[in-house]
Amino acid sequence: MKSPKLLFIGLDSVDSALVRRWAGEGHLPTMARLLASGAVAPIVTPEAVLEGGVWPTFLTSQSPATHGMFAYQQLKRGTYDLEVALHADRLPVPPFWEHLSRAGKRVTIIDAPFARTAKRLNGMQVTNWGAHDAWSWACSSYPASLIDDLVRRFGDHPVPSCNLGRKRTAAEYQRFREQLIEGVRRKTALLRHCLELEDWDLFLGVYSESHCVGHHFWHFLDPGHPRHDPSAAQELATAILDVYREIDTGVAALLEHVGEDSHALVMLSHGMGPFYAGAHLLQPVLDRLGMSGMVPSASDSSVVEQSTWKLRHLVPARVRRHVKGWLPRLASALWRQTHHEVRPWERARAFAVPEHYMTSGIRINLRGREPAGTVEPGAEHEALCRELTEVLLSLEDAETGRKVVQWVARPAELYQGPHLADFPDLLVEWEHSFPIRAVRSPRIGTVAEDFPFERSGDHRANGLLAGLGPRFQSGEIKNEVRTEDIAPTVLEFFGVPIPSHYEGRSVGGALFNGASVRHSSPNTRAAFP
Ligand SMILES: [Zn+2]
Ligand SMILES: [Zn+2]
Numbered sequence: 073m074k075s076p077k078l079l080f081i082g083l084d085s086v087d088s089a090l091v092r093r094w095a096g097e098g099h100l101p102t103m104a105r106l107l108a109s110g111a112v113a114p115i116v117t118p119e120a121v122l123e124g125g126v127w128p129t130f131l132t133s134q135s136p137a138t139h140g141m142f143a144y145q146q147l148k149r150g151t152y153d154l155e156v157a158l159h160a161d162r163l164p165v166p167p168f169w170e171h172l173s174r175a176g177k178r179v180t181i182i183d184a185p186f187a188r189t190a191k192r193l194n195g196m197q198v199t200n201w202g203a204h205d206a207w208s209w210a211c212s213s214y215p216a217s218l219i220d221d222l223v224r225r226f227g228d229h230p231v232p233s234c235n236l237g238r239k240r241t242a243a244e245y246q247r248f249r250e251q252l253i254e255g256v257r258r259k260t261a262l263l264r265h266c267l268e269l270e271d272w273d274l275f276l277g278v279y280s281e282s283h284c285v286g287h288h289f290w291h292f293l294d295p296g297h298p299r300h301d302p303s304a305a306q307e308l309a310t311a312i313l314d315v316y317r318e319i320d321t322g323v324a325a326l327l328e329h330v331g332e333d334s335h336a337l338v339m340l341s342h343g344m345g346p347f348y349a350g351a352h353l354l355q356p357v358l359d360r361l362g363m364s365g366m367v368p369s370a371s372d373s374s375v376v377e378q379s380t381w382k383l384r385h386l387v388p389a390r391v392r393r394h395v396k397g398w399l400p401r402l403a404s405a406l407w408r409q410t411h412h413e414v415r416p417w418e419r420a421r422a423f424a425v426p427e428h429y430m431t432s433g434i435r436i437n438l439r440g441r442e443p444a445g446t447v448e449p450g451a452e453h454e455a456l457c458r459e460l461t462e463v464l465l466s467l468e469d470a471e472t473g474r475k476v477v478q479w480v481a482r483p484a485e486l487y488q489g490p491h492l493a494d495f496p497d498l499l500v501e502w503e504h505s506f507p508i509r510a511v512r513s514p515r516i517g518t519v520a521e522d523f524p525f526e527r528s529g530d531h532r533a534n535g536l537l538a539g540l541g542p543r544f545q546s547g548e549i550k551n552e553v554r555t556e557d558i559a560p561t562v563l564e565f566f567g568v569p570i571p572s573h574y575e576g577r578s579v580g581g582a583l584f585n586g587a588s589v590r591h592s593s594p595n596t597r598a599a600f601p
Pocket of ligand 1: 085287
């Protein structure tokens, strides 16, 4: 008997707390319907890696220490070089739908973040037509000619990249908002078109405009945010809601397309909230503790971003579509050619690893691991980790005296896997309930730095999974659903064996109703090549 179809809609960084609120207020009728009649479960996202680890964990059912993608920039093993770590070709195993494809299921995959286009697929795939991190892979498709046809029909996505590397003017925010809404509309049209192209078993499509709008418009929404301007235009205050509303309309159109007897899973990948963190204060704190010879240039990453932006304008739009995945690499190479002396970490005992925002990272300059290590492995390393942990946990907000660090952890307390050695030695979870401008402690005195980031919103853990259709339960599911559990759950839905390298387990037993348990037991594992 042919297994039922599954429409899987990914909503990138749509915050579930906002969705519950706005659905309750009648703004998001489709989400309200899903919440009221679907199987609903909060998603436990991987800890400390909301910046880059969520989607790769979803794609592979592996922890960030196994797949190795956990931040925008990571230290290159055995060097002091930072490299962009989220290029899609770093994914060590194929995304889960390739197992479905090999098992004879027909799959259509549109804009799954950080998933490169398959070389062979029983079905079709579009990559980075419109995604938040569209630099992660070329805008491309399988079959290869599909993308040109889609662009002819629907145009390019109106927002090629949402990161300007500087603050926007009011007029730019207005235009940006319109482009994001237009992007959702075009994405819906494109998804509906693709729904018709195939007799698919799994159709997976992702909206990412929610990710962009959350990062950039949070301060318009949130009266408590320091950049909030009550006199700003009303459309800016409602920009996040407007984008969510347009996505809600899109989800309704997609659900309409699949019949009553079909199944839908809607995944809110992770959440969004005010960007309150002390990442920008960490290196100055380490400097104050005498951990470094000198301060590494805080502008490295923004220079790379700006160079990328400048490079974009030298390349015609059509060509840009095909090469934009490589631009950050090109910019990094240019940066290195013109800046030879940046090796301040050689002299350090410990340094802040950049590009870790809500959760910061500290790397110990460890002898034998780093090229010019200064700290002995073993007792000295342990003592330094303990000392830094103590100092960080004692930090207070200079104005209010509130603690600014929630916890400090060694990555091995959270994860195990071959990429654990690439992690920082210490992960520092900042307090996220108020802006952190200056910190103090008896040992370091007061350290103050302007908050340098363009974004006003950043990630929260608030993921949510909602299933709708005859095989799904209805109501809130009590069982824990982790990001890595979703892929094996989808495989179980189709009765396809779960690969042995998966770290997640199917939660079908909780999500599916009794009628569906005819497949093999949830945790049946089979060796996949
Ligand atoms: Zn983000
Ligand atoms: Zn974006």
